[in-house]
Amino acid sequence: MDPFALTDSSRLVSRARRIDDPSFRAAFEAIETPRVVWGAPEESTVIGGGAAATLTASGPDRFATIRDGADRLFASGDVHAGTEAARPRLFGGFAFHEAATDGEPWTSFPEAWFVFPRVQVTAADNGTWVTVNAVGPDVTATDVERRLDEAVTTFDALGAADREADDHGTDASDGTADPDRNPDRPGIVSRHRTTTRAEWRTGVEAAVDRIRQGDLEKVVLAQALAAELRDDAPRCAMIDRLRHRYPNCYPFLIETDAAGTPDAAGTPDETGTPDAAGAAFVGATPERLVSMRGRTVETDALAGTTGRGETPEEDEWLASELAADRKNGHEHDLVVEAIRDQLEPFTASISTGDRRIKRLAEVQHLHTPITADLAATTHVLELVEALHPTPAVGGLPPAAALETIRETEPFDRGWYAAPVGWIDAAGNGTFTVGIRSAVFERRQATLFAGVGIVADSDADEEWDEIQLKYRPILNELED
Ligand SMILES: C=C(O[C@@H]1C=C(C(=O)O)C=C[C@H]1O)C(=O)O
Numbered sequence: 429m430d431p432f433a434l435t436d437s438s439r440l441v442s443r444a445r446r447i448d449d450p451s452f453r454a455a456f457e458a459i460e461t462p463r464v465v466w467g468a469p470e471e472s473t474v475i476g477g478g479a480a481a482t483l484t485a486s487g488p489d490r491f492a493t494i495r496d497g498a499d500r501l502f503a504s505g506d507v508h509a510g511t512e513a514a515r516p517r518l519f520g521g522f523a524f525h526e527a528a529t530d531g532e533p534w535t536s537f538p539e540a541w542f543v544f545p546r547v548q549v550t551a552a553d554n555g556t557w558v559t560v561n562a563v564g565p566d567v568t569a570t571d572v573e574r575r576l577d578e579a580v581t582t583f584d585a586l587g588a589a590d591r592e593a594d595d596h597g598t599d600a601s602d603g604t605a606d607p608d609r610n611p612d613r614p615g616i617v618s619r620h621r622t623t624t625r626a627e628w629r630t631g632v633e634a635a636v637d638r639i640r641q642g643d644l645e646k647v648v649l650a651q652a653l654a655a656e657l658r659d660d661a662p663r664c665a666m667i668d669r670l671r672h673r674y675p676n677c678y679p680f681l682i683e684t685d686a687a688g689t690p691d692a693a694g695t696p697d698e699t700g701t702p703d704a705a706g707a708a709f710v711g712a713t714p715e716r717l718v719s720m721r722g723r724t725v726e727t728d729a730l731a732g733t734t735g736r737g738e739t740p741e742e743d744e745w746l747a748s749e750l751a752a753d754r755k756n757g758h759e760h761d762l763v764v765e766a767i768r769d770q771l772e773p774f775t776a777s778i779s780t781g782d783r784r785i786k787r788l789a790e791v792q793h794l795h796t797p798i799t800a801d802l803a804a805t806t807h808v809l810e811l812v813e814a815l816h817p818t819p820a821v822g823g824l825p826p827a828a829a830l831e832t833i834r835e836t837e838p839f840d841r842g843w844y845a846a847p848v849g850w851i852d853a854a855g856n857g858t859f860t861v862g863i864r865s866a867v868f869e870r871r872q873a874t875l876f877a878g879v880g881i882v883a884d885s886d887a888d889e890e891w892d893e894i895q896l897k898y899r900p901i902l903n904e905l906e907d
Pocket residue numbers: 648650715730731732733793820821845863864876877878879880881897
């Protein structure tokens with residue numbers, strides 16, 4: 429239901445209970461659409477299914493509109509979560525640009541969209557929990573408790589089945605640790621790049637000219653790669669592998685529309701079966717935009733990239749070259765300074781950690797953790813609005829960078845490089861930057877990747893870096 433239609437008598441009821449640890453895949457397959465998956469290195473993994481409520485917004489006030497909607501939704505709460513991790517939360521995100529998500533492949537993704545799942549499965553340190561949520565004028569605690577009993581029975585049976593499969597030596601979780609052992613990639617029939625190498629050189633050189641003229645310091649330029657798939661991408665296996673292959677990243681999957689919406693005209697797709705899953709935005713991002721708990725804020729500056737070595741020695745050598753490189757250091761420092769400046773008005777104190785290397789399967793980045801204490805109680809969306817886009821994905825000065833991005837990129841960024849995350853009733857939350865990602869719509873996947881351009885960037889080197897940044901998703905598609 430639309431929470432903007434909430435009446436004074438509407439209420440939110442949420443109940444949770446511990447369940448018998450089903451595997452990630454069993455829980456994902458059992459849950460209704462639209463689904464969300466959220467993971468973070470120091471947080472519980474959540475799978476959400478169904479929509480007890482959704483919040484949608486657009487235009488310059490979209491952050492405030494979502495915040496108001498969330499406050500109204502949670503204000504009516506009758507919540508018994510049992511444990512903090514199982515408390516009700518909204519999951520969603522925003523488009524990168526204002527007024528941006530009209531065209532393909534983003535037609536199902538509003539400029540701002542959050543879902544309050546009907547069912548949430550949370551794998552926390554103290555076990556796995558199922559939460560059942562409902563919102564509406566007629567909702568009763570008795571109904572929600574009955575649904576919770578049913579959900580617990582379903583998920584407990586899945587947990588028992590997983591353990592039985594383990595006892596018999598069959599791997600119910602399907603060998604998640606080794607991506608090469610899993611042949612269930614859909615395969616790519618054809619690829620289309622939005623940007624040719626010649627166009628890329630022209631765009632990068634024009635940006636470098638602008639930087640040398642002095643009206644721009646840094647801009648992040650991206651490309652998109654549209655891949656037509658032989659089969660539907662198996663979303664469950666894909667997100668499960670991503671979360672194992674990138675343990676220091678933030679895996680996410682967001683389906684905005686529910687089952688049975690073949691297309692706008694209502695005709696089934698070419699296979700004759702309605703697309704059960706709708707569109708999805710999927711990725712495993714290394715970049716956190718912000719997390720807020722009470723008055724404590726944590727964020728990361730992540731910018732500056734090199735590849736991985738074939739041997740540990742080569743890996744170390746690449747990392748030390750990156751750490752010493754002037755161009756990458758400059759690109760990185762701009763991000764650290766901008767994040768500090770953008771957070772400053774909210775904080776009583778800010779501290780910047782030591783610069784280090786964040787190592788991922790295909791690339792290594794310069795990384796600086798930043799922590800702050802807020803001067804007053806704040807909602808995480810205020811921080812999201814203040815920080816997005818950081819110069820890790822936008823540029824400096826922000827207005828000139830956004831104008832350069834819009835003039836140069838021949839495609840719609842949609843939710844790529846934009847905030848994706850969760851909010852709770854207290855206004856706490858974690859948001860990441862939706863990179864290393866793709867949007868899926870039936871058998872079409874559109875992948876996105878970008879690079880920071882500064883005065884001494886080389887177009888061909890930046891082109892190669894983009895190819896590396898497509899790898900996490902391409903590995904999931906190529907058979
Ligand atoms: C824009 C992307 O990555 C960003 C750009 C980086 C860089 O230019 O070095 C590094 C990390 C990210 O902040 C992307 O992966 O699409």
